[in-house]
Amino acid sequence: MITSDADTIAAIATAAGAGGVGIIRLSGPRAIEIAAATLGLAPMALDRTVRLGWLRDLEGTLVDQVLAFAMRAPASFTGEDVAELQGHGGTHNLGKLLACVVERGARVAEPGEFTRRAVANGKLDLLRAEALLEVIHAGSERAWRLAQANLSGRLGLEIAAIERSALALLAEVEGWIDFPEQDLDPSSDAWITTEIESLRAGCARLAEGFRHGRAVHKGLTVALVGPVNVGKSSLLNALVGSERALVAAQPGTTRDWLEVTDVWDGVTVTVVDTAGTRGEGDPTDDALEQRGIALGAARVSSADVVVVVNDGAAAWDDGARFAERVLVVKSKGDLAGDPRGALVTSATTGQGLAELKGRVLAIAGVADREGSEQPFVTTARQQALAAAARDAFAAATAARVERCPPEVVAIELRTAAQALAQLRGVEVGDRVLDELFARFCIGK
Ligand SMILES: Nc1nc2c(ncn2[C@@H]2O[C@H](COP(=O)(O)OP(=O)(O)O)[C@@H](O)[C@H]2O)c(=O)[nH]1
Ligand SMILES: [Mg+2]
Numbered sequence: 001m002i003t004s005d006a007d008t009i010a011a012i013a014t015a016a017g018a019g020g021v022g023i024i025r026l027s028g029p030r031a032i033e034i035a036a037a038t039l040g041l042a043p044m045a046l047d048r049t050v051r052l053g054w055l056r057d058l059e060g061t062l063v064d065q066v067l068a069f070a071m072r073a074p075a076s077f078t079g080e081d082v083a084e085l086q087g088h089g090g091t092h093n094l095g096k097l098l099a100c101v102v103e104r105g106a107r108v109a110e111p112g113e114f115t116r117r118a119v120a121n122g123k124l125d126l127l128r129a130e131a132l133l134e135v136i137h138a139g140s141e142r143a144w145r146l147a148q149a150n151l152s153g154r155l156g157l158e159i160a161a162i163e164r165s166a167l168a169l170l171a172e173v174e175g176w177i178d179f180p181e182q183d184l185d186p187s188s189d190a191w192i193t194t195e196i197e198s199l200r201a202g203c204a205r206l207a208e209g210f211r212h213g214r215a216v217h218k219g220l221t222v223a224l225v226g227p228v229n230v231g232k233s234s235l236l237n238a239l240v241g242s243e244r245a246l247v248a249a250q251p252g253t254t255r256d257w258l259e260v261t262d263v264w265d266g267v268t269v270t271v272v273d274t275a276g277t278r279g280e281g282d283p284t285d286d287a288l289e290q291r292g293i294a295l296g297a298a299r300v301s302s303a304d305v306v307v308v309v310n311d312g313a314a315a316w317d318d319g320a321r322f323a324e325r326v327l328v329v330k331s332k333g334d335l336a337g338d339p340r341g342a343l344v345t346s347a348t349t350g351q352g353l354a355e356l357k358g359r360v361l362a363i364a365g366v367a368d369r370e371g372s373e374q375p376f377v378t379t380a381r382q383q384a385l386a387a388a389a390r391d392a393f394a395a396a397t398a399a400r401v402e403r404c405p406p407e408v409v410a411i412e413l414r415t416a417a418q419a420l421a422q423l424r425g426v427e428v429g430d431r432v433l434d435e436l437f438a439r440f441c442i443g444k
Contacts, residue, residue, distance in 0.1 A: 008034060009113055010106035011443035012094045019089030024097045025443065026085075026106055027078040027114055032070040034104045035083030039068055046070040046083060055085065057100050064088055064097055078114050079121030112440025116433060119425065126425020126436070127156045130379055133440055134217055142216045142266035146376060155375040156424055162202050162389070163420035169195060170413040176406040193400045199416070200393035206377050206386040211365025213378035215304065219261075219268030220364045223300040226309035226317060228252055228276030231331040234347035235309060236260060236273040239356070245273050252276070252289050257296040264357045267366055272299050304364045307356070312337030327359050381432065385423040392416035 008028030014021070026035055033043040039053035050069045054062050067086040076082035087097045102108060115132060118124040124132070131150035138144035149155075169192060224232040233245035233253065240262045246253050258273045274296030275289060300306060308319035311331045319326035330339035333346035343359065345352035377383050396412035422428055 008106045009109035009117075010034075010098060010101045011109040011114070012098055013084075013114075013443040014089065014094070016091055017089075018091075021086050022089040022094040022097075024085040024087065024094065024101060025114065026083045026101060027076070027080045027109075027117060028106070029081060030105055031081045031083045032072070034101050034106050035068055035070065035085055037104055038085070038100050039066070047072070055087065055097060055100060057096075058103050063100055064093055066097070074121065074123075077123065078117040079123045080117060109442055110437070111442050112437030112444055113442075115440060115444055116437045119433075125153075125156055126428060126433075127159070127382070127423070128153060129425075130382070130436065131155070132444075134378060136441075136444065138217075139219065140216075140263055140266055140268040143219075143268065145266075146213065146216050146378065149375065150378065155377065158202075158375050159206070159420055159423050162199050163417055163424070165195065165199055166389075166393075166413055166417040166420065169199075170410055170417060173406045173410045173413060177410065193397060196393055196396050196400065196413070200390055200397060203386050203390035203393060203416075203420075205374075207383055207390050208365075209367075209374070209376040210378070210380075210383035210386075212367045213376035215361075215364045215366045216267055216376075217378045219270060220304040220360075220366075221270045221272060221299075221302065222305045222307060222360050223272040223274060223296075223303035224307050224309055225274055225296075225300055225319075226276060226311075227314040228278055230276065230309045230311040230314060231347055232276060232309050233258075233273050235307075235329075235331060235345060236271050238345075238347040238350060238353055239271055251278070252286070256292050257299050265361060265366075265369070267361060269357075269360070272296075272303060274300060305360045307360065310340075310342065311335075312339075316340060325363060327356070327363060329356065381436070382423055385419045389416045389419040389423070392419060 006029065008026060008030040010024060010026045013023040013025040032046050036043045036046040038055045039051070040056065041051070041053070045051070046068060047070055050067050052065070052067055055064050055066050057063055064087040068083065070081065070083040073079060073081045085097060085101070087093060098108070115124065115129050119126060119129050128151055131147050134147035135144065135151055138147050172192065224236060226232055228251035229249075233247045236245045236258070237243050237247065240260045244260045245258050252275070257275065259270050261268060261270045263269065275292035277293060304325065306319065306322040306326050308317050308322070308326055308328045309331050310316055310329065319328050328342040329352075330337065330342040330344045331347070333344040333351045334348045343352055343355060345356055377386055392412045392415040396409050396416065399408045399412060
């Protein structure tokens, strides 16, 4: 990746396709000069005041009428000189505008390069850059709210507070290393162990909250499984409130797997209906149906939650093979049958459907609305570092309990503080940045 800050980068900042307006954004030392030149203006003529003008290519041909303005470093998104040209929307038109700035010396930006420069120039920390990506991609109300909360810096503040406490404890413990003769009464520093434990708990909450963060951000997949005719397709239709899957009294109606995306309590949920399996006495020799069953099985293995549907007529399936991601349901609750402690639902009457949705979200680790007011980590990078800090605090506690020398406790506290600093984006390597910004679109 080219990251020379001497370059002036340019990109179409608005979404592809037809649109009322489209924006070309430039950033770098020549951004304002190049943008001004396309309008036949001197660089000084372009500032925060919006100018209307005709943009021309190098040969002087009129290309489009645009609004233009500039923000001088460091008062811009990237912290560099930035200029924006707002032309008419449309892929072809914006491609023309972009070509006009490229032929004057700008380079087309890499994905996420504007944001990367903002991070490099201290305009945005890494956590907020990650949140920015999530705001752009938010597909549900709660995903959006979580992303905006992290973008506002809430997560960063919590992590910085834990890091500060860790450094304060480290200073205290290092004091004992320097003055070993000062034989302290062990009970007088018991508060240190208590404090380390509370920092460990804070990091543990962050690491475990990843399940919530990920489910809310990416949405979750729920697969309905069970023998033919237990009412899986009916349940899917009832859950999403529309007739998406075919329902029939004859077994083997669902041959393919089918996905329907819905929003449950503000979270995007993809419900997968699978071709039912058949009992031993009734195997299907239909190759198509067998293929459908195999495809469904693959989809089930990657589902976040598996709902095992029993109607009480077929052999009871307790879903134990799905371990903790299973919810067992007794369907057709309007008919007779022993639910054996399973959640009773009925596609006909709507019984148990709200309960099913709530339980699925809980199994996927989604916190209830009150619980979700706290900050959450949302990426694997963040989760790994929160877990590393948690483990280092746990090791520090263990060292205290075992009355290890203060040097040992200090090492663990320093490790925890380093993990937290990296979590905030301090001193992270180029590889981490390359990976992160590659997920951005060009122009952001
Ligand atoms: N009484 C009653 N019948 C149901 C219910 N759900 C499904 N059925 C019936 O059970 C049969 C099989 O349903 P279907 O959804 O196709 O099952 P699938 O093979 O598991 O997808 C159909 O005749 C449905 O009308 C329910 O909640 N109550
Ligand atoms: Mg079906």
